[in-house]
Amino acid sequence: AVAQAMTPRPSLKRKVALYMALVALGGLAISVVGWTVLYGLFVEPELNAKGGAWTFHAIDYVGLVVFALCCLALAAGAARSLSRRIVAPVSSVALAARRIASGDLAARVSVDDKSLGEVAGLAEDFNTMANRLQTLDQDAAFWNAAIAHELRTPVTVLRGRLQGVKDGVFKMDERLTTSLLGQVDTLARLVEDLRIVSLAESGYLILQARPVALHDLVREQQAMMGPALREAGFDVNWRPGQAWALGDGPRINQAFLALLENARLHATPGPIICESVAEGDDAVFRVIDSGPGVAEDLRTQIFDRFRRATPESQGSGLGLAVVKAIAEAHGGQARCLSTPDGGSIFEIRLPISISTTVQAAT
Incomplete structure (x- = not known):
């Protein structure tokens, strides 16, 4: 052989x-x-x-x-x-x-106008494949660097504080313990976000689909995130309109939390609206802020992993990627729109539950 x-x-x-x-x-x-x-x-x-x-x-x-x-x-x-x-x-x-x-991976095939149609098609398909491979390779390198960057801060803080305790510089009291637990929570949230995005992109994000009352999730977020948003200077108008979606309740709630956390970190303090509503065949969860808005050319990319509106933006750059991953895993979509007064609308549109009428009647 x-x-x-x-x-x-x-x-x-x-x-x-x-x-x-x-x-x-x-x-x-x-x-x-x-x-x-x-x-x-x-x-x-x-x-x-x-x-x-x-x-x-x-x-x-x-x-x-x-x-x-x-x-x-x-x-x-x-x-x-x-x-x-x-x-x-x-x-x-x-x-x-x-x-x-x-x-x-930068190698490409050059084709002149005299090439036969089938051969030219083969060359063009090859170039498309090569472009995709190069993009994936660049994305992988960028992703690895971004992950290392996001992990470095909490790990460095943890190491420094624990080393200080070992050397007797810091005393292990309740305040230090709370600070260390906060860094651990940051690491855990980052790892969970990475896991969700990776599972969604590989098609292995498992969902337990059942009718979910979005208005109940809005009320739950009002109790959970309301104090933090008020402390950050936001006046939230909670509008839990009746809307039923077919999906995984905990995952949808995770996406809601990510949208509200995104508003807390990046929106201009002031009035915001958090609502759920049924629109046609979609059940919609929507957060409307007062600014500073997202540039039009970034609205389609803002849900990409590690994408930030500005280099100075806070957060890991994974929150909105998690929102998009969860929405698309449900057969829905995540969108970023603008308001006439310069604010932003972040919304998740999910397939409406076929048992909406029955659920609403009960």
Whole structure:
């Protein structure tokens, strides 16, 4: 098997030339045989009746040779043109594939206007694949750096405080214990966010789907996040409108919490609205703030992992990515819109529960 794999294979260019030559000679042979048969059937009997004879002369053989050489020349020209339009792009694809295999993800295939449609399509598909591979590689490098950056702060704080306790600089009292637990909670939340995003992107985020009352989750968040939002300077208008979604209650609640935490960290202190509402076939949870707003070109990217509106923004950059992952895992979507007065609308739209009417009646 190894010896067979190492055996050099004939090139495509040579095969094209050989087949074109065979086609040309075969056509010439068919023509000669065909004319011979026709002459034998129709011309020779008439010549014999007139006392004549049909025989090949030297000039006839010379003519056959000349015609054969002309056919071969035409076949060679056609083979060269055809092979240039086929072999050159295929060779370029093979070369680019070897460069990518060696680690050069910037390798691309160049295609000219003379390439055949199927071959040009192959080259374009290869370039699309190469672009995707390069993007994934860049995303992986960026993700690794971002994770390391986000983990560094709480780990550094924990190490410094614990080292201080060991050296007698700090005393292990309730205040220090609370601070250390806060850093541990930060690490735990970061790890959980990474887990949710990774599971969602790989298609392994498991959901326990059942009818969920979004208005009850809004009231739950009012009790949980209300004090923290008031302390941060927000005047929250809670609007728990009746809306039932089909989904995983704890996951949806996690997305709600992430949206409210995003508002607490990034929105301008002042009035905000937190509401649930049924709109058509969607159950919607929405947070409307008073600013500073999100630039239009960032609204479609704001839910990407580690994406921040500004470099100075607080947070891990994973909160909105978790919101998007949970929403899309439910067959819904997460959106960022703007308000006329310069604020932002962050909303989750989920498929409405088919038992909405029954649930509302009870």
